[in-house]
Amino acid sequence: MSAAQAMERVLDVLCPMHLALDATGHIAHVGPTLRKLRPDVELVGQRFLEVFMLKRPRAIKSVNDLRASSGMKLHLQMRDDPQTELKGLLIDGMDEHRSIINLSFGFSVVEAVGEYGLTSADFSSTDLTIEMLYLIEAKSAAMEASRKLNQRLQGAKIAAEEQAFTDTLTGLKNRRAMDHVLARHLEWDRQFALMHLDLDYFKDVNDSMGHAAGDHVLQTVARVMVEETRDSDTVARVGGDEFVILLPDIRDQESLIGIGRRIIKRLEVPIAFQGQECRISASIGTVFHEPDSGYSAEQLFDDADVALYASKHAGRAQQTFYSPSLRNDARNTAPPTGRELPKSA
Amino acid sequence: MHGLTNRAIQCFVTDSYGASKWVECAQMADLGFIDFESMLIYPDQMTQDILNAASAVLERPRVDLMEDIGTYLVSHTNTEALRRLLRFGGVTFVEFLHSLDDLPGRTHLAVPDLDMPQIELLDHSESQFSLVCKSPVEGFGNVMMGILRAMADDYGVLALLEHTGSGQGVETISINLVVTEFSAGRSFDLGARVG
Known part of the structure; x- marks a missing residue:
């Protein structure tokens, strides 16, 4: 050889x-x-x-x-x-x-x-190729297990966040969620309308018929508001009987008047609870946000409040659109006293 | 104990006896949850509890249960990836047996925090071996028995196995190769990866 x-x-x-x-x-x-x-x-x-x-x-x-x-x-x-x-x-x-x-x-x-x-x-046999192939398979299997864990954790996180952004009684968004949605719309500088809705006579229902009746009323109110708004609108319960609706891309005051009127009309239909009738209504203050206005969330909420107070002072069960002149009436810049009292009182 | 170990027990019960049996086991063991996560670490006691619960729920003596788990790990279609990883150990069954010493090292390459029991192969002759297993979990030797039995089939080898005793965390298995080309075995294609 x-x-x-x-x-x-x-x-x-x-x-x-x-x-x-x-x-x-x-x-x-x-x-x-x-x-x-x-x-x-x-x-x-x-x-x-x-x-x-x-x-x-x-x-x-x-x-x-x-x-x-x-x-x-x-x-x-x-x-x-x-x-x-x-x-x-x-x-x-x-x-x-x-x-x-x-x-x-x-x-x-x-x-x-x-x-x-x-x-x-x-x-x-001294070549590490087989070890490398082994390692690729073993690492892929381990990575897959980790990936599945991450997916499950992600799912749990979304579910937890969903809960943290949901008002458990009504299923509507809560104040935190509304703050996020509003901040996002301001960040995008989108055109939208903000309706601040406060129930009239709700305290009476709660006081005279109990919390169960009150809860039932709130759930009904929530359903009406969701039904009367678009899927793209955000409806949130931000306080005991206070709600905020954010309606993107809506410049037309007439359609907002229509939405407000329909909500109030439906809320005024007596709500049956254990053989009794709960009677409420709602006051609404509405403000528009136009792109480039430079308004902050606080300013918008404040304006909506002024318009809402104006509705209360004007006799409740109505919607008022914000205008700077509303601020000339000092009553509109502070919550009305005894705002939950019925009209007759 | 590593989640992979606990998860293996869960998969064994679920794949062999059904998901509802596993729920029973998890409840009896008082885990406080149903599913083990593969990539988390759990208290060692949980593994003992779940094995005891599985033994009771499935009405299998602990040693048989452990061996069933070993067999499952190599022969069930859901654990094909593991069979492949073991087959990387050697071209023949004897090579595979010798590769078992490296198992903890190999495992660490893939999952650094998974501590495998220490395994040592002693060869007495060309066809006679003993496998010494040191594990904190009693019955690990039985799991290895199941694995070896299934791997012998996989390689097409006829081997007689016997658990020859345990004590102080050490279990010994004697392995007697009767026929090295008993059947065709299952094929092992390096390139065929598990999806």
């Missing part, structure tokens, strides 16, 4: 993906695993650069360039399908006419193992 043959046998075991080049750049020998990449093609005798495309270093154009690249890291790709990418290292062989190129899959290892049906036996 020649020295070159002996060398090949050693390399076949240590580097089963190596190949030997002769002086003219033809493939002289192919390691057993590399042979599996092209089982139907005789690689021996072919010109190396016709089988493999050298991607980097780009300067290498000829066999002489290649032979001069000894010790450099090579990026290669097989020219015909499957165009597997390979990493390579060329070293001068035992005799000066020969070069040895050792190849490895690099990042393409996962696809390559599947593509070429490679097994553990195709890799040298």
Whole structure:
């Protein structure tokens, strides 16, 4: 056995993906695993650069360039399908006419193992490829478990937030939620209307018929307001018997008058509770927000309050639109006294 | 105990006996919840409690239950990923047996906080081995028995296994290879990954 043959046998075991080049750049020998990449093609005798495309270093154009690249890291790709990418290292062989190129899959290892049906036996036992494949699978499984946990936690977080933004009695949004929605609309500088609605005579219902009746009334009120507004509107219960509705993209005062009138009319229909009737109504103060107005949430709420107080002073059961002139009446800038008392009192 | 261990017990009960049996186990063990999360750590006592509860609910002696869990881990379709990871240990069953020493190390590569019981393989002859398992959970040797039995089938090997005793947290299994090419076994394709 020649020295070159002996060398090949050693390399076949240590580097089963190596190949030997002769002086003219033809493939002289192919390691057993590399042979599996092209089982139907005789690689021996072919010109190396016709089988493999050298991607980097780009300067290498000829066999002489290649032979001069000894010790450099090579990026290669097989020219015909499957165009597997390979990493390579060329070293001068035992005799000066020969070069040895050792190849490895690099990042393409996962696809390559599947593509070429490679097994553990195709890799040298000191090669870490099998450990790496193991690690990829183990890490993927662990990552999947973590991802599922994250998903469940995310779901729980959303549910918790949903609860934190919901008024549990009525199912409407709560004050916190309204603050968020309003802040978001101001941030976007959207056009919208803000209705502040306060129930009239609700305290009477609570006092004379009890909290259960009061709760029932609030739930009914909530349903009416949701039914009389659009899906895009936000209805929130912001206090005991106070509600705020944010209606985006609504410039038309007439339709707001319509919405306010319908809500009040429906709330004035006596609400039956355990054989008794609860009678309430509502006062509304409404303010528009126009883009570029530079208004803050506080200013808008304050204006809506002024309009609401004006409705109360004007005899309740009505809607008032905010205008600066309302502030000329000092009664409108403070909550009305005894605001829950019935009209007759 | 790592959530993966507890979760494995849960999956075994659910896949083998149904979800309602698991709910029964969880309630009897007084966990305070139903589902273990794979990636959280739980108090060790919970693992003991759930194993005792499962033994009672499923009416299986503890040692049998442990071995069933081991078999399940390798042979059920839902745990195919685990079978594959074990098959990476070696091309033959004997190579696989020798790879068991590395199991804690291999496990740490994937999940650094999962401490596997220490396992040591002693080879007495080409076909006679003993496996020494050191674990805080009593019956871990039985789990390994189940795993080995299922893996022997997987490799197509006929092996006689015997739990030869336990004490002070150490359990020993004797392994006797009768026929190394008993059946075709199941294929192991390096490239076939579990979705």
